[in-house]
Amino acid sequence: MEQNIALELKNITKTFGNVIANKNVSLKVRKGEILSILGENGSGKTTLMNMVSGIYYPDHGQMFIDGKECIIASPKDAFNYKIGMIHQHFKLVDVFSAAENIVLGLKDEKGFDMPNYIEKIKEITEKYGFELDLQKKIYEMSVSEKQTVEIVKVLFRGADILILDEPTAVLTPQETVKLFKVLKNMRDSGKAIIIITHKLHEVLTLSDYVTVLRKGEYAGTVKTSETNEAELTEMMVGKKISLNIHRSVPENTCDRLVVQKISCMNREGTKVLDDVSFTAKSGEILGIAGIAGSGQRELLEAIAGLGHLDEGKIIYNDPKSGKEENLRDKTPLQIRQMGVRLAFVPEDRLGMGLVGNMDIVDNMMLRSYKKGKSVFLQRKAPKSLAEEIIERLEVVTPSANTPVRRLSGGNVQKILVGREIASSPTVLMAAYPVRGLDINSSYTIYNLLNEQKEKGVAVIFVGEDLDVLLELCDRILVIGSGRVTGIVDGRSATKEEIGLLMTKSSEQHDEE
Amino acid sequence: MKKINNFLHQSLYVSPFHIAKRDNIVWWKAWIIRIIAVLIALLVCGTITIALTDINPVKMYFTMIDGVVGTPRLVWNMLQNTAILLCISLAVTPAFKMRFWNIGAEGQVLIGGLATAICMIFLGEKLPAPILITLMIISSIVLGAFWALVPAYFKTKFNSNETLFTLMMNYIAIQLVAYFTLEMSVPKGSGTPRVLEYGQLPVLFGQKYLINILIVAVITVIMHIYLKYSKQGYEISVVGESEKTARYIGINVKKVVLRTMAISGAICGIAGFLIVAGTDHSLKSDSAGGRGFTAIMVSWLAKFNPVFMVLTSLLIVFLEKGASKISEVYRLNSSFSDIITGIIIFFIIGAEFFINYKIKVNLKDKEERV
Incomplete structure (x- = not known):
């Protein structure tokens, strides 16, 4: 032998x-x-x-x-x-x-x-x-x-x-x-x-x-x-862990973010989003499933004010004033100035969400550095925030002054998610937040998302592992070639059903 | 037999060492590596000196040192040269930190000098010195900033290539200055630059260049604080590290680019002002003397840290002055001093490799392998 x-x-x-x-x-x-x-x-x-x-x-x-x-x-x-x-x-x-x-x-x-x-x-x-x-x-x-x-x-x-x-x-x-x-x-x-x-x-x-x-x-x-x-x-x-994600039944939901028929093109002139409409409700996790590169990134970036839209509206219902605001063609800065607390955990953590060469404290500041009238940076608040996140999310790092690129993927993600949640958002978008993470870190992230959901945040979760999507999300939107091919219930849908929806639109396109 | 096999394997397939990235090096170890690099550089230079000439290299090094710090006048000279080079290096630093390749410092300095010279010539007799000097500073800052803003504007508007654009702006500046010096030379058209009598910077404590040095020292401190502790400095770092992150958090990238380039150009303008009003008291098309380019090296060598830049600019000036002294004393071709400077800088830059990487010898555990 x-x-x-x-x-x-x-x-x-x-x-x-x-x-x-x-x-x-x-x-x-x-x-x-x-x-x-x-x-x-x-x-x-x-x-x-x-x-x-x-x-x-x-x-x-x-x-x-x-x-x-x-x-x-x-x-x-x-x-x-x-x-x-x-x-x-x-x-x-x-x-x-x-x-x-x-x-x-x-x-x-x-x-x-x-x-x-x-x-x-x-x-x-x-x-x-x-x-x-x-x-x-x-x-x-x-x-x-x-x-x-x-x-x-x-x-x-x-x-x-x-x-x-x-x-x-x-x-x-x-x-x-x-x-x-x-x-x-x-x-x-x-x-x-x-x-x-x-x-x-x-x-x-x-x-x-x-x-x-x-x-x-x-x-x-x-x-x-x-x-x-x-x-x-x-x-x-190295130890026993339970592999079940706790999923509570959404309570007191209301329409937080209403996306109406948005379309956009990429630089080459191909349509990456085509007539996409959906509603994200408060107190609910909306999953987005699809083959990588089907328009998930563009969709989230459009909502976050990072992409240009050719058509459609993105309506945000302000929970405080009850007013409706259109976020289309607003810059991230304008969105924040309107009082919309939108948190976004992008797919590209070190290239977009964080700055790899900066330490944890400076990365905490990314969202908040402008606060206050002083021309100088205030590193006190971000420093305590950094320390709080390190402790609460069990980030493994030599210190709060370590450049984030030196941390492992899971720890980088904890820093990013931790910072985004710290702004107490009303909408939280996360693109592939557990990609490359170990089991423990993944579950930490799922728990954080659930915690936000229970606080009444409208959570949008773009995932790749269908098993996880089915366990975590209340509703799942399936996207294929930039189109919505279906919205299914997270509790009753099956993997096969979603798998078919994922490939549906691309086949239709071929026929056209 | 197995031993022989092992040996064969080693000698056939494995290079004796491999390169591994260092995690983080203690600061004093880094400095030991740098010092060793300088010593090796001196050894290599010595060997080459003996091979090419019959000069005693030790003597040559002493001549070099003597030529830079031999007399108080030389020391002041060196300090003043360092100050100007440092000033231009500080100027290019924010742009480079933002990954905006501003290689137009030469032109921005010249334009700043030109603004100063024009004020000195046309307003010199009419205005009292304090007002005149204030005007000179303001005009040099404005024109320097303008010269840098042009490529920055096109970059933000049309995404033009800033490297080429800033380089081209240099030639325009050089030609402009050449035209003005010719127009204003004494006698007119002779090309002999006019000595500008009005608006020279005051002599402090009997030292002609002290005021230059003080001004640059202040700029160094301000720049250090600006880059490290101000919100704008933070924005520069973010834009430089990742434009995507900058957009993600809502930084107006275009605004930051324009603002930073204006600062870069403005400080270049000040350098031009210092050259014309504080040092040369005249303006020629080679007044910047290539320092706009040398400054880029100074800034990189110091890893964009204004405090380290004091050291790197001192080093570069020391090498330049010392090397020219060697050619002068031993009547050598000036390319010989370039060779010496080149070797030393090569080793200093090379040392950074050994600071970032270490070389590991393969198969230390030969015995274990049998």
């Missing part, structure tokens, strides 16, 4: 400065087997795999391929050992076709023979059941198609050990099913596959073995058939 081991790591340790990314991690993957590496964000999964693919070099430890010790010091070495990694961020040339991207960088001494390559690629796609149009340009592709190109690319290069970093993060449920099917086909033909993930149900449906990492340390390997969600969570987090 030991002959079958494709890749083995023994006691791998890697540190970055004082941060220990991996400590004495060992794992094995056999040929014809799918191994999941499970761990929360920041637990060192990607770092570990980056060492296998030659991007980082371990401080200590050994690697064995086919039972022989090997040293992988560069991606080229990894390639020679037939290791292929599919990163979370695709590395493709947009203006090239799928086939061109697949053969890109190939060194063939016999000369460049495209028809021959295409034959070979077709063999691969047929063998494993990929659906791929080889002539299609990358920029015309959906995320799922791009991922397929990446996978075929490493297979074409002859990889026997495939590593996929969070492959389902950007896929719809239907696409995920497809991906798992080809991964299983690959396994059955003898490839060794490692997938990095933090989603428990995927681990259980797909893999044969699970290796769990916890804060960079090896927490154990279990056979998938002999484990369950609760046990894996406990291994990941």
